[in-house]
Amino acid sequence: MSAQWRPRRRQALAALAASAGVTALTAARPGTPEDRQRQRPLPNPHFTVTHRHRPVDLIAPRFVGHDTGPLASTPARLLAPVGPAAPFATVVAEVAALRPGGTVAPGLETADGSQAVRARCDAEGTVSLEVRTAGGITVVATAAPRLQAPFRLACSVTGATVAVFAATDGPGLPWRPLLTDKGAVAGLLDLRQPSLLRLLRYACRSEGAVLRRVRGGYFGQLGLRDLHLVREAEGSPYVRDGRVFFTAGCAGAGFSQEAHTGVWSMDPADPGSLEQVAKVFFTRDGLLVGDHGGQIVHDPARDRFIVLAVGGNLPTPGVRLYHTTTSADVLRGVHVLHDSPLAAPVTRSAWDPALVRAGGRWLWAYADVTEYEPALRFRPVLAAAERGGDYADGIARLPVPPGPAQTEGCRWQRFAGRPYLLVSDRTRRTYPRLDLTMRQRGTLDAPYPSGTPFPQVFPDPRPGSDDWLLVTFDESMYEEEVLPYGTHGKVVTMRAPGAARP
Numbered sequence: 001m002s003a004q005w006r007p008r009r010r011q012a013l014a015a016l017a018a019s020a021g022v023t024a025l026t027a028a029r030p031g032t033p034e035d036r037q038r039q040r041p042l043p044n045p046h047f048t049v050t051h052r053h054r055p056v057d058l059i060a061p062r063f064v065g066h067d068t069g070p071l072a073s074t075p076a077r078l079l080a081p082v083g084p085a086a087p088f089a090t091v092v093a094e095v096a097a098l099r100p101g102g103t104v105a106p107g108l109e110t111a112d113g114s115q116a117v118r119a120r121c122d123a124e125g126t127v128s129l130e131v132r133t134a135g136g137i138t139v140v141a142t143a144a145p146r147l148q149a150p151f152r153l154a155c156s157v158t159g160a161t162v163a164v165f166a167a168t169d170g171p172g173l174p175w176r177p178l179l180t181d182k183g184a185v186a187g188l189l190d191l192r193q194p195s196l197l198r199l200l201r202y203a204c205r206s207e208g209a210v211l212r213r214v215r216g217g218y219f220g221q222l223g224l225r226d227l228h229l230v231r232e233a234e235g236s237p238y239v240r241d242g243r244v245f246f247t248a249g250c251a252g253a254g255f256s257q258e259a260h261t262g263v264w265s266m267d268p269a270d271p272g273s274l275e276q277v278a279k280v281f282f283t284r285d286g287l288l289v290g291d292h293g294g295q296i297v298h299d300p301a302r303d304r305f306i307v308l309a310v311g312g313n314l315p316t317p318g319v320r321l322y323h324t325t326t327s328a329d330v331l332r333g334v335h336v337l338h339d340s341p342l343a344a345p346v347t348r349s350a351w352d353p354a355l356v357r358a359g360g361r362w363l364w365a366y367a368d369v370t371e372y373e374p375a376l377r378f379r380p381v382l383a384a385a386e387r388g389g390d391y392a393d394g395i396a397r398l399p400v401p402p403g404p405a406q407t408e409g410c411r412w413q414r415f416a417g418r419p420y421l422l423v424s425d426r427t428r429r430t431y432p433r434l435d436l437t438m439r440q441r442g443t444l445d446a447p448y449p450s451g452t453p454f455p456q457v458f459p460d461p462r463p464g465s466d467d468w469l470l471v472t473f474d475e476s477m478y479e480e481e482v483l484p485y486g487t488h489g490k491v492v493t494m495r496a497p498g499a500a501r502p
Contacts, residue, residue, distance in 0.1 A: 102208025451475025
C-alpha cells in the first residue's frame with residue numbers, strides 16, 4: 001500500500017465509522033494517544049473448566065407428544081392421536097417379553113396404515129428398518145444384535161436419516177444405535193413433506209409381545225454444538241426469571257441435515273443445569289427442515305425475536321444464511337417458522353452468523369466460504385445493514401480486511417463498551433479477539449477443547465457478580481462405530497470468577 005493511499009484510506013474508514021455510528025471503527029493515526037489507547041491490551045479474564053455435560057435424549061423430556069403410561073395389556077396396534085410437526089421424532093417401545101414368532105415395531109404411520117416408517121424386532125433379536133408405501137413393505141436395513149427382553153426399542157427420525165436404537169430395560173441406561181437407513185427411507189417417503197407429515201402419528205405394532213409402555217415425541221439430541229447466547233439487540237444476555245438462554249444445534253444421527261435448532265435455558269449460578277425449553281423448525285421451498293447454527297436476538301424496540309439459521313448440507317456448496325422474525329415466544333414450546341435467504345454478500349457459501357446493534361446500526365459477522373476445491377477455505381467477514389434500516393436492509397461488507405483464515409464460530413461480545421468479534425482458530429487452538437477493523441486484540445485466556453469450540457463468552461448477569469462465563473462444546477462423538485460424523489458435541493462450561501468487567 002503506497003504512502004499516498006494510506007491517508008485516503010484512513011479518511012474513508014473514519015467517514016464510514018461516522019455514518020455507521022460505530023465508535024470502535026476509528027481511523028486514528030499511528031502514534032497518536034487514541035491509537036496508543038487502542039493498542040493497549042484489553043482486560044482478559046482467566047477461564048477454567050467447571051462442567052462437562054452431554055445430554056443424550058431420544059425424546060426431549062419436555063416434548064413427549066404421547067405416553068400410554070403403564071400398559072395393562074398389549075394391543076396389536078397402538079396409534080396416538082398426534083404426531084410431530086417436523087421430521088425430528090422418536091417412538092420408544094418398552095418390551096417386557098417377546099414370545100417365539102413375536103415382533104414389535106415402533107415408528108410413525110398414517111391412520112389407515114398405508115404409509116409408515118418403523119423399526120421392527122423379532123423374537124430372535126434381529127432388527128430391521130422398514131417402510132410401508134402403496135407399493136408394499138420395503139426393508140431398507142437390517143442388523144442382528146440379538147436383543148433379549150426386557151429391552152427398549154426406539155425408531156428415531158432426524159431429518160433425512162432414520163435410525164434404530166436399543167437399550168437394556170431400565171431408566172437412565174444408555175442408548176445404543178443399531179443401524180441407520182443411510183438415506184434410503186427418503187427415497188420412498190419424504191418425511192419433510194408437510195402433506196405427509198401431518199398424517200403421520202406415533203404408533204407401535206406388536207404380535208406375541210408384552211409391552212410395558214410406549215412413548216412418542218420430538219427427538220432430543222445426541223450432542224450439542226454451536227451454542228449461541230440469546231441476546232438483547234445491543235448484545236447483553238437476554239434474561240428471564242434469572243436464567244439465560246442458548247440456541248444449539250441438536251445433533252441427530254448424522255451431520256448437518258440431521259440436526260435441528262433447540263433452545264436451552266441455564267441458571268448462571270449452576271452452569272451445568274442446561275434444560276431444553278423450545279424447538280424451532282423451519283419451512284422453506286415447501287419442505288419442513290431443521291436449520292441450525294444460528295442465533296436468536298430479542299429486539300424490544302419492535303417487540304420481536306430475530307431468528308437466524310444456516311440451511312444446507314455442510315460443507316457442500318449451497319449453504320446459506322436464513323432469517324425470519326416473530327412475535328411468538330420462541331423460548332418456549334415448539335415452533336415452525338418460515339425463513340428466507342438473507343441477502344448478505346458472500347463468496348461461495350456462509351455460516352456462523354452473528355448479529356448485534358451498535359451505534360444505532362446493525363452489525364453482522366459470518367464465516368465466508370471462498371473455496372471448496374481443492375480445499376475448503378473460509379474466514380470471517382464484517383458487514384452492516386444500511387444506516388437507519390432494519391437488520392436485513394441493504395447489508396454490505398465493511399471495507400476492512402477479512403478475519404484470520406480458517407477461523408469460524410463468530411460471536412459478538414462487548415469489551416470496554418465496544419463490540420469485538422470472537423472467533424475460533426482450530427489450527428492454533430486459540431480464540432482470537434478482533435476489533436472492528438479486524439485487527440487481532442489478543443486471545444481469550446481459556447482452554448481449547450477438541451474440534452473447533454466456539455467462543456461464546458458473556459458476563460454473569462446476576463446482580464453483584466463479576467464472573468464471566470464461557471459455554472462451548474467439543475468434538476467427541478456418540479457411538480461413532482455405527483453413526484457417521486455429526487453426532488459430536490459435549491457441552492463444556494468455563495468460568496472466570498471475580499474478574500473485573502472489561
